[in-house]
Amino acid sequence: MRIDLHTHSTVSDGTQAPADVMRAAAQARLDVVALTDHDSVDGWDEARDTAAGLGLAFVPGIEVSCRHQGISIHLLSYWHDPASDEVAAMLGKTRHARVDRAREIVARVSRDFPLTWDDVVAAGPDAVTLGRPHIADAMVARGHFATRDDAFASVLAGNSRYYVPHYAPEVNDAIRTMALAGGVTVFAHPGADARGRVVPTSVIEEMAGAGLVGLEVDHRDHSAPQRERLSGIAERLGLVRTGASDYHGAGKPNRLGENTTPVEAYRRLEGARP
Ligand code: AMP
Ligand code: ZN
Ligand code: FE
Ligand code: FE
Numbered sequence: 299m300r301i302d303l304h305t306h307s308t309v310s311d312g313t314q315a316p317a318d319v320m321r322a323a324a325q326a327r328l329d330v331v332a333l334t335d336h337d338s339v340d341g342w343d344e345a346r347d348t349a350a351g352l353g354l355a356f357v358p359g360i361e362v363s364c365r366h367q368g369i370s371i372h373l374l375s376y377w378h379d380p381a382s383d384e385v386a387a388m389l390g391k392t393r394h395a396r397v398d399r400a401r402e403i404v405a406r407v408s409r410d411f412p413l414t415w416d417d418v419v420a421a422g423p424d425a426v427t428l429g430r431p432h433i434a435d436a437m438v439a440r441g442h443f444a445t446r447d448d449a450f451a452s453v454l455a456g457n458s459r460y461y462v463p464h465y466a467p468e469v470n471d472a473i474r475t476m477a478l479a480g481g482v483t484v485f486a487h488p489g490a491d492a493r494g495r496v497v498p499t500s501v502i503e504e505m506a507g508a509g510l511v512g513l514e515v516d517h518r519d520h521s522a523p524q525r526e527r528l529s530g531i532a533e534r535l536g537l538v539r540t541g542a543s544d545y546h547g548a549g550k551p552n553r554l555g556e557n558t559t560p561v562e563a564y565r566r567l568e569g570a571r572p
Contacts (some may be wrong), residue, residue, distance in 0.1 A: 515541060
């Protein structure tokens with residue numbers, strides 16, 4: 299069984315439509331795949347329909363933008379009720395804030411580089427959730443950078459003078475909100491320190507207390523020592539150790555199935571559904 303529980307489509311910052319992500323997953327010989335777009339579930343229906351036709355088991359998921367004491371945290375949730383008013387309100391607030399924030403980043407960048415808001419909209423025509431990757435793509439289209447990665451290494455970096463943060467819910471509130479809606483939560487790439495600050499172990503303990511179910515230990519942004527440390531924490535706190543690709547199509551080098559979740563771990567996630 300090959301199980302990949304973290305992928306993105308054009309609903310957020312992936313480069314393939316949800317149906318195409320499912321086709322790519324079948325081609326990568328996955329048996330189980332989750333679609334986990336940032337802050338939106340709009341890809342679920344299309345992905346579910348396509349996966350069914352391919353004999354692929356589809357897991358409905360999301361990657362919720364969260365914060366804790368100023369540090370950005372990504373929280374994966376699986377199987378929650380997409381119609382929950384509390385979940386919809388939380389995500390709607392974040393998506394709205396992301397648009398205001400993207401406009402502000404574009405305003406700052408456009409003082410130094412020719413770039414308009416229309417360029418960004420054109421870079422993510424299907425995006426329900428806008429992010430820095432769309433601004434990166436717009437700058438690539440304008441010829442300012444060769445790749446998304448180059449844009450992120452420069453003007454879009456978290457420590458750049460063009461950077462603007464956006465509202466995101468407190469992570470322990472988000473864990474409880476998702477759990478009340480039937481979701482099973484996993485802390486995404488908890489040790490990915492190359493892209494920004496990460497939280498100390500004490501915060502993972504708090505999250506476990508709030509109902510967190512798993513830790514995404516096996517992810518390309520984690521070194522071997524980080525995986526060792528995180529798997530020790532997972533074991534001690536009774537959290538499920540997961541692994542996934544964080545596939546973004548052509549937007550990132552991450553390939554489907556490059557990290558996977560063992561079937562026993564997957565069964566534990568299923569068993570944690572409230
Ligand atoms: P945002 O949520 O708008 O702050 O943008 C962060 C998103 O950008 C994350 O989902 C990452 O997957 C993506 N990202 C971060 N760094 C890079 C990079 N170097 N190249 C491509 N995508 C990136
Ligand atoms: Zn992303
Ligand atoms: Fe993430
Ligand atoms: Fe992701």
